[in-house]
Amino acid sequence: MSDLYKEHILDHYANPRNWGRLDSPDIAADADDPSCGDQVHLEIDLDSDGRVAQVAFEGEGCIISMASTSLFTEYIKGKTIAELEAISEEDVLRVLDAPVGSGRRRCALTPLRALQAGLRKYRRRAQGDD
Amino acid sequence: MLDVERIRRDFPILCRQVHGKPLVFLDSAASSQKPLQVLAAMEETYRQCYANVHRGVYTLSEEATCSYEEARDKVASFINARAREEIIFTRNTTESINLVAYTWGRTHIGPGDRILLTEMEHHSNIVPWQLLAQEKGAELVYLPITDEGFLDLDRLDDLLDERVKLVAFTMMSNVLGTIIPVKEIVEKAHQVGAIALVDGAQAVPHMPVDVQDLGCDFLAFSGHKMCGPTGIGVLYGREELLEEMPPFLGGGDMIRRVELDHSTWNDLPWKFEAGTPAIVEGIGLGAAVDYLTEIGMEAIAAHEQEVVAYAMERLSALPGLKIVGPPAEHRGGVIAFTFRNIHPHDLAHLLDLEGIAVRAGHHCAQPLHRRLGLVATTRASFYLYNTSEEADRLAEALEKVARIVGK
Structure with missing residues (x-):
């Protein structure tokens, strides 16, 4: 029926990786889209080198947004803050590895919006500490 | 009775194909297609x-x-x-x-x-x-x-x-x-x-x-x-x-x-x-x-009523499909529904790949969706140019979607 709903996408939707919550995450943020109801809560723990040690997410939404977030949580493990900040929309779509048309781009980019919101809060807190 | 075949010839867009399938346009409640006369x-x-x-x-x-x-x-x-x-x-x-x-x-x-x-x-x-x-x-x-x-x-x-x-x-x-x-x-x-x-x-x-x-x-x-x-x-x-x-x-x-x-x-x-x-x-x-x-507004209303009643019967027979709103005799040409746990965006997307155009979301009625306890629905809407065969195409495509992503 569709290349978009490939096996790996359906698998990540049915069995999301890194599902749940962390005890005291260093970075935490939500992305939601009231128009379609996609909701993602993303949490990240950093290790002593400032790299992503643990990721967790919970959410509700369409197959594309949930699969994309699940894949995204795998993708960002081990990255530094600078590397997280450098992640582009194209990177997210590459990780998803499915032909997302303009109509579903917003769904696929849900985890990136959550990450960017989390990074903004993280930076504000870091500046506050200075 | 409407001569729907003749009416359809007035709407050139209905002849086109989408993703290699004949277009089934079920989104007239958002905006209708235009006849040659217009x-x-x-x-x-x-x-x-x-x-x-x-x-x-x-x-x-x-x-x-x-x-x-x-x-x-x-x-x-x-x-x-x-x-x-x-x-x-x-x-x-x-x-x-x-x-x-x-x-x-x-x-x-x-x-x-x-x-x-x-x-x-x-x-x-x-x-x-x-x-x-x-x-x-x-x-x-x-x-x-x-x-x-x-x-x-x-x-x-x-x-x-x-x-x-x-x-x-x-x-x-x-x-x-x-x-x-x-x-x-x-x-x-x-x-x-x-x-x-x-x-x-x-x-x-x-x-x-x-x-x-x-x-x-x-x-x-x-x-x-x-x-x-x-x-x-x-x-x-x-x-x-x-x-x-x-x-x-x-x-x-x-x-x-x-x-x-x-x-x-x-x-x-x-x-x-x-x-x-x-x-x-x-x-x-x-x-x-x-x-x-x-064509006559009475005749158009009667035709839509007939197609919607048929479509509701077909759709409500699908396991896991829930139609919101009253029985066919109290409604116009609109059927909003949820299907299993499939998000309306996925549903509309998968139906599009079958050539079927439906709308997904809150249809500019967020307070109503909250009242219904739903974030979004998928909506098929019918007009004078739609047929019962198109309702069949919708039902068959939904069965196909269920086989692919049903969980």
Whole structure:
């Protein structure tokens, strides 16, 4: 029926990786889209080198947004803050590895919006500490 | 009985393929397709007699003015208005409702006044009243719906008192499909001295609407949902109300005389039509009205009723499919549903790959979806050109979707 709903996408939707919550995450943020109801809560723990040690997410939404977030949580493990900040929309779509048309781009980019919101809060807190 | 095969030949777009499958267009509640007759009327205007309307003394302008004003006459007779002066051309239903909010509303609504809406309104019949209520210190009150998707008319008497100055409600829900007993509500509104505005966006394209019979004070609807072009809509208003309302937008065409510090207003309906109007779109709407009238609104309503009843039977037989709203005999050509746990976006996307165009989301009715406990639904909507075979195609495609992503 569709290349978009490939096996790996359906698998990540049915069995999301890194599902749940962390005890005291260093970075935490939500992305939601009231128009379609996609909701993602993303949490990240950093290790002593400032790299992503643990990721967790919970959410509700369409197959594309949930699969994309699940894949995204795998993708960002081990990255530094600078590397997280450098992640582009194209990177997210590459990780998803499915032909997302303009109509579903917003769904696929849900985890990136959550990450960017989390990074903004993280930076504000870091500046506050200075 | 409609000759649907003949009607379909009037809509060239229905012949196209999408993703290698014949198009099944089930989104007319959002915007309908356009017949050749409308396209031809618009093209003919641009090719043969296009010029700006009103005050032109040359032939082209006179011809364009004549066609544009003729369209107004056609619309007036289509909804059985008493006079052509009661037909104001706007951009769409939304602008028509805003016009009333900004002009009648600002002069008649004050602190403590109430505006009665219903839980099944489209955002375009909620937000203009919120803006007005915020500005004037007025209060919005909502007539609830029942779990079956009807208006809870038993609550109407409780909510209607002399504080209510305006009752604004849809004639047909764009999500539930419910057809509303307009006359009854209008009569009750009038009994407490309130005026009644009817959102006819979903009803006027699909069933006979007679403003004198309904007794409503205002009726708003859009051209693009009734086989006409985008960019043209209608506000019907009772002449006495329109006469005493201040203008909406200021500019050319709506004035009689402009001095440096003040102006006087043009006669109805032009008092409310500032600037160069959507001339060719107006003429296109006139052609759409001719087209629908020739087929007959009774026949169109009966056809949709038949297709919707069949589609509801087919869809409700699918395991895990839930239709929101009342039984077929109480609804127009709209079926909103949820299917298993499949998100409406995925569903609409997968159906598109089968050539089927449906809409997914909250359909500009977030408060209604919250009332239903749903974030979003998938909506199939039917019009005069849709067939029972297309309902079969929808049902078969849904079965296929369930096999692929069902969990």
